[in-house]
Amino acid sequence: SAKIYEDLDRILVTKEEIAEKVRELGQKITKDYAGKEPVLVCILKGAVLFFSDLMREIDLPVTADFMAISSYGSATKTSGVVRVLKDLDKDIVGKDVIIVEDIVDTGVTLNYLKSMLAHRGAASIRIAALLDKTARRTVPDLKVDYVCFDIPDAFVVGYGLDYDQTYRNLPDIGVLSPKIYGDK
Ligand code: PRP
Ligand code: MN
Ligand code: MG
Numbered sequence: 001s002a003k004i005y006e007d008l009d010r011i012l013v014t015k016e017e018i019a020e021k022v023r024e025l026g027q028k029i030t031k032d033y034a035g036k037e038p039v040l041v042c043i044l045k046g047a048v049l050f051f052s053d054l055m056r057e058i059d060l061p062v063t064a065d066f067m068a069i070s071s072y073g074s075a076t077k078t079s080g081v082v083r084v085l086k087d088l089d090k091d092i093v094g095k096d097v098i099i100v101e102d103i104v105d106t107g108v109t110l111n112y113l114k115s116m117l118a119h120r121g122a123a124s125i126r127i128a129a130l131l132d133k134t135a136r137r138t139v140p141d142l143k144v145d146y147v148c149f150d151i152p153d154a155f156v157v158g159y160g161l162d163y164d165q166t167y168r169n170l171p172d173i174g175v176l177s178p179k180i181y182g183d184k
Pocket of ligand 3: 046
């Protein structure tokens, strides 16, 4: 993996730090949802690594479902356009839903998603995000219930996060060198 690490300016969050925070979050969700069977909704593709680690730290009979949403093109800036590329397989009427996301940036994706799932009659909806980049928020009243790390406004990749579909397999989260993305 030395090759892809060369494209980073620095490591922002190590895999050990991620593992510790994900474990803590899993324990918190286990307590908060005691006696319930929450539906964990993975937002493809960025959340897949966080999702698969988090669900193993939750000691409850959860179910898993997947949704693909796209708000970005291949560049580093959000388009503001949210598209549902793949919907949930099962309905969520009366269910306690936890939306699992890798990062909240502008908040456009989660704001759209949360209201969409609320309209389908979920009993409750909470958001669990690995990273929160609050400096970029354009939806100020979006409530992010669980956050592992608050991060600065830098272009981050790894642990599921991509640049043009690459770098998702980095075990750590790093700041991508501007020489890679230029002035896009
Ligand atoms: C990224 C990220 C979040 C969203 C956050 O997904 O994974 O889902 O953007 O941006 P926002 O808060 O400004 O809406 P992306 O659309 O890049 O798809 P991906 O998860 O497949 O990489
Ligand atoms: Mn995403
Ligand atoms: Mg992306």
